[in-house]
Amino acid sequence: MSPTFEKYFVPEPSKFPIFGSFALLCIGAGSVMWLNHTGPGPLVFFVGLATLIYMLFGWFGQVIRESESGQYGKNVDASFRWSMGWFIFSEVMFFFAFFGVLFYVRVIAVPSLGSEESVSVLWQGFEAVWPTAGPRAEEAFSPMGAWGIPALNTLILLTSGATLTWAHWGMMKDNRTQLKLGLLLTVLLGALFMGFQIYEYMHAYGEMNLKMTSGIYGSTFYMMTGFHGLHVTIGAIMLLVMLFRVMAGHFTKDNHFAFEAAAWYWHFVDVVWLVLFVVVYWL
Template sequence: MSDSSHYFVPANSKWPIYTSLSMFLVVSGFICIFNELSGAYAVFGAGFLALTYCMVGWWRDVTVESEGGKYKEWEDMSFRWSMGWFIFSEVMFFVSFFGALFYARVLAVPDLGGLDSKVIWPQFEAIWPTAGPYFPDNFETIPAFDVPLVNTLILLTSGVTVTWAHWALKLNKRRQLNIGLALTVLLGVIFLAFQVQEYVHAYNDLNLRLDSGIYGSTFFMLTGFHGLHVTIGTISLIVILGRCMAGHFTPDKHFGFEAVAWYWHFVDVVWLFLFIVVYWL
């Protein structure tokens, strides 16, 4: 039998299985949308609503436990280790996509332009960006020093504002805390709005799509998954902002805030690599 006086053991929860089923619906709906199946948007919408319900319920329960004094030193330590390993797993997630880009750009494309491949694909030129030998290179890339540069400045500024909010919390300056967090949320929303605009421009004007060969697939996979992480981070920041406005967290006990701040800084760093490797070089 576990000693709950030493370490808080929560009661059995329905949220893990509910969340898993909701994510299954979301992913299934997304796949159906790509394959243009009937009812795809209904499945995706149902999964999204179910996932929203799970997030609200699960966060509510955790907030009640936290504010009820259930989490002490041992719980705080386990939370920090868990968040650290979670961010490490996210790093490895993006490393796999950066690895695919590296393989295509540095190894596969030059090899396809070699003498042996010239016999099979005489019209192919081993120049990056390329769609590959099976696709016509009839797309344009997005200039790095346009919207991507603006988004870089936005995310770097958001890193400053969330750090400002963190220091304000440590000094118990609640007004500065709320302002810093609100600005971070606003910058996250602006970033996402610019990214949506960029995608619309790429599809409608540049003929740059997810199926535009190796360049299109790596570009949208990297930037798209990063945009998903920015969305998750922005939602988490909104939740933390609401808790801060409700008077939650203290200068000495605020790991919920720190976890989201760590995640947001991780998102910033990934974007810097994206800007340099995908847009600039």
Template sequence: MSANRANAPYYFVPGPSRHPITASFGLLMTGAGAAGWVNGQPWAPYLCGLGLLWFLFVLKSWFGDAISESEGGMYGKNIDLSFRWSMGWFIFSEVMFFAAFFGALFYARTIAMPWLGDLNNKILWPDFAAVWPNTGPAGVVESFQTMGPWPIPTINTALLLMSGLTLTWAHHALLAGKRSQLIQGLSLTILLGAVFMCFQVYEYMHAYSELNLKLTSGIYGSTFFLLTGFHGFHVTMGAIMLAVVLVRVLKGHFTPDHHFAFEGAAWYWHFVDVVWLFLYVVVYWL
């Protein structure tokens, strides 16, 4: 493999591919289905599920092509650098994505709430109290309880912090050529991510059934479920990426000098960890 990589072209340019347009079509179906699902359309869950399966199938084919090209010695140093820049910009776009939702929460709490509680708005909404969390004027939103930091969010924080440690352990094992420790570290990281998601699902069930906290529970419910829900989606995607890396490790892929797929997935996972720490403090504590 190393000999093939030494003879790699200066910059490998793949041929035309159908993967971008087919992946976009899957995302379109997933987004349309999710929007309809939130609005109670009976067909929407099926469209959302079909779109998600479509998208995952395309990703499998796309990743397979990239892996074949990499293992075939087509990727040299310039391609590796391109992948690093691409992953860096992708994570930056994800930072902006979450910044928008954190910004919405900040705006609602520190700007909109005091403005809605001033004397001018007292004429329209005399019963409105400018406090956070807020249920809005009386009779507009059903009463609900907020989600505190204990115990599930704190347990999930510990799980993600431990997953960051196990992933770092796996990375050091890869650099040292200790493949058994690499497999153990990756497996533990994926397991911790799966347990995190199980607790997240349980938290949502608890919120809906016992706290009456829903997506329709005013601005608090909207920001809570958008932030935690999208973070959970990113944890799921990160776990899938790490699972693909684990399968490749079991097949004998990666060397201490050539393992960007592992590094890219690790960058993404650590980013997800950092987002959760901000979310844990801002959403559950403050």
């Protein structure tokens, strides 16, 4: 018996990569000009942002139309899965770099600055105790504790992972009502998480004097939790798009990788938060 081969889908030439490149150039250049108060920074930034949104709607819309028209086969599905896997791996390394910074600061840099030689010669009176703003800190601040909003947000994200898994079960059972409700609950929990994080930031700035300028503790705290919050926002948007697609009748139990990709991303965000909660808030 001769083997059968599946025809591989080859997309037509696209204009969207050049729009994406232009958008990122404008966002980067606009940000630099805006932060340095030179040139039309805000205008360039928002032009880039608008171009990026146009590219995302146009490019992903084209992919959705191609998928729904049945042009994709097993080879394309495998390509998508590998691509999403490598994308999440790049995100893992992104956060790994941040955790590496925190490890270096707490285990190597701060103890070194607090050594007897450093204190006697350079930083008199400095105590190598975490959390610290570092030597020559001018303003006192209170560190963010783990039990309160951070613990509540941990429970929210863990619950959102359960509701998303429940939605996936609905997909596999062809129960569209369960699928829609699970996705809706997950998106709402993501929005609730972000609401509490915004409140946490307001409380930190207004009542704890914990700011980006609060030395190494403040900068690492806001860098790590802020980037995670950005990822939660992106993940919630992805799941909201999946909800709209489900309401439009897209996906079957045998063909729903876009949903799976968004779910992979959301579970990744959950895991990162668990590590953040332990090393940033708790320890």
